Amino acid sequence: MRNWNISRQRYWGTPIPIIKCNKCGIITNKNLPVILPLNLKTKNNNPLKKNINFLKEKCIFCKKKSIKETETLDTFFDSSWYYIYYYIKNGKNIIDFKPIKYYIGGIEHSLLHLLYSRIFCIILKLIGLIKYNFPFKKILFQGLVLNKSFYFFKKNKKIWIEEGKIKGKNVIFNGITKMSKSKKNGISPKKYIKKWGADALRMYIVFVAPIDKNIIWNDLKISGCYRFIKKIWNFFNKFYKIKKIDTFNEKIINLENDIKYCYKNMKFNIIVSKLMTILNEFKKENVFNMVSILRFLRNLYPISPFISSFIWIILGFKKKYGYINKFNV
Template identity: 45%
Template sequence: MIKYNHIKIESKVQKFWKKSYKNLYKNNYFCISMFPYPSGQLHVGHIRNYTINDIICRYMNLKKFNCSMKFGWDSFGLPAENASIEFKIQPFKWINLNILNMKKELIKLGFSIDWKTEINTCNKNFYYLNQKIFNLLYKNKYIYIKKGFVNWDPIDKTVLSNEQVISGKGWRSNYKIKIKKMNMYFVKVKPLILKLIKYLKILNWPFDVIKNQLNWINFFNYFSIRSFFYFKKKIYFVNVLTKNFKINNKIEISLGNAIKRFNKKKINIKLYIISYKKIFSFFLKINKRINFNNNLFFFKKNSNFFFKKKDIKYLFRNKSINLFKINTFLDWSISRQRYWGTPIPLIKCKKCGIFLIKKSKLPYLTPSKKNLNPLKNCKSFKKVRCTCGNFSQKETDTLDTFFESSWYFILYFYKINFIKIITKKRYFIDTYIGGKEHSNLHLLYSRIFIKILKKLNFIDCLEPFYEVICQGLILNKTYFYKYKGKKIYTNKYNKNYKIKYEKMSKSKKNGINSEKYIIKYGADSLRMFLMFMAPINKNFVWNDSKIIGCKRFINKVWNFGIYIYKCKTTKFYDNNFLTINLDLIEKSIISKYEKREFNKVISELMKYFNFLLKINITSFNILENIKLKYNILINLLYPITPHFTFFIFKILNIKNIFSENVFNLCK
């Protein structure tokens, strides 16, 4: 019997895949992961994300959709800049070395990545388009310059947007933010707020991500009553209610000029709360202990609401209600005072003012010298002669990395020169996979970008991503001690160090490298293990003890396939073969693939295989039925363990891996 050798088999299959990717079907399905910063090494936390992506792509291939993984590199930003300073190497060289190392690891894992569409944000071809988009938005007044108070990170020495400040600290440095006044570039967001809220309803996103966006946008619809008036005896109408007026188990009402009316020792009244053409009423007691804070009155909900139609008619008939809107969501600041980023393509001339660099002179590149931080320190870069003949200055701010990460995914599918993109879909990407921590940063900014590009007639879809999957984290031990109030992480244990389970991260020195597991158990075993350990949206603590079980299962399936295709029987027909249980499991597996319950898919596949093992091969017809069911098993295993399943079809001389449409068989 041929033994399963994962090292040889996976290497052969990967070489074959490298040459053979083609679009075979009419329909397309776009499924991608958030592109990573090229830090130099993948840990198993990254691999979990990309395995989810690859499983969905391969599953959609089984359903006869063109769907391959796309990959890119979020190469600009502080990590690369700081690493280049530490190791005394130009950021571009540092990034490209890291990309080479990470690509080797990705190929070893068998991901169905179409490398022809690869993106690198620090490549001049990419930021030529990035600068072109800036020009487009600036010309159409979606980007403006304004002097104002901004969040200044004293460690990273740059401005941060409101979304990048978490509990008063910088999102990367974790250092207290200072408020500083300076000129900044902003993307105009306020005109888009209603659409940002409205279209959240049509998205298949995790509930808490949608909730985070709504809370961050912090938009309220108010019904204002012209004057605070007395309608019936002991009945009052008040000014305002939020869209969701229950806040921290309290209700918020703006009383405006009516505060004095309530500022008595004790009043018993009935209030009508007006919200979205509905009126809710309830009784409450107000006494002098009420705290009036900025004209907002807070009280606990203490009874059931009910609807009164006649009162609504009365109010609107008397034209006493005006709708107005308030929100605290500020425009998006996009300029940063650093070197390693896309330079903002503007020139400042004392005579001519501020104007865009001509399209023919783009891309406008960062200088290649080392460690220019910030860009304004480079005199040769910023000095330029204006068309009027005077010496002028190039803009020395660079674009925030969230600017390019808000639209990069378009380039995977359209190598555009900014002609109109016809998608014929409501959503640009069908499935998008990444961390929940990006709900108020990258995901929100991408939605803003798509809406602006739609208004400018460059794209015709409503939203960037229909389905968002937020994968759970893989937690691992960290060892650290505190020095001057800051955590210092180490990868070695010391009895004086503190121990905590945290998200895998290079900075926390608790990442687990995949290479040793690929060598020992194989990429398929690692992929299966990462999916089997927990539902894809749940965290789990790293424990590699169960990976051997996945390897054994693959070996058993391999050996069984070799056995049944060599097996011979003299009896032609036997009617004892029952497939009812197997048919039910097949339907269950497909249902769980659709629901992205990959841990349950693996459990069901193991159950399916155990049923096959129990069948006695007593005749030719039973053997043929077992072969059919084995082929279905291999098809259903294919998205999770692609190397082994692909290879076994080859050695068993089956002409086409998809010659039987398993989805029709399972209906």
């Protein structure tokens, strides 16, 4: 394992329990826990450096005035082990920890975070606190959301700018990059929710690509998901006029089995296309089996929960079968 810089020059984070003494040097702070002060006035610099009450500490060896460390731990340091803490049982020296079933994270976590997590696991196993040396059973790296990024120079300094604020500025196109606050190429979901609704936005993100692939943001394609949700609403508006039958449609049964497989294997984008095909089958036949209707809404629910649960309630399924997220067929 290479050297790992675990400190950050910011006040929000876990304090590093170190004291700096002019005589004894850098020593461990035994007065634990080290608690950050409240109501700090933040500007550009770390406010801990100017907080006298936080800074002052006595050296545990020479008893002379010393100061606390003002940098804090990198968030990777804490997230590499904190989940194990939930398994600790009072009065027991052994942690009843079992490996996490599924680790889902961005590709930027594929090396360092997993490496640090495993290092912590190995150390805890060596000192007899846990029985496992690998923290995760399965790992899935989700794709990144990419978008166009732009910048301009001001006094020889690169300034990133949002695409919508380019007017009149001599900007440089930086290419398609990962959405980030620093490059100002992220999007606010609020305006899309206001225009298309949360269900359409969720469905677009799921439908546009497999979960492990990168996507280039294109808000024009959200309208397609919105139209599909409108078709669902229009179909169920005519629900009472459509003939109900007891026999099952074999094609729909096969599609339902495909959806079950896709949920299990996280192929969420395929689920949307399968649901579109099922709805077309319902409309084509103008008849339906009640169980297939219940399954359709239940399968739609994780992707578009608002429309599916609303239809579930107004058609009386909640009174008869309970909450949609508890229903199993």
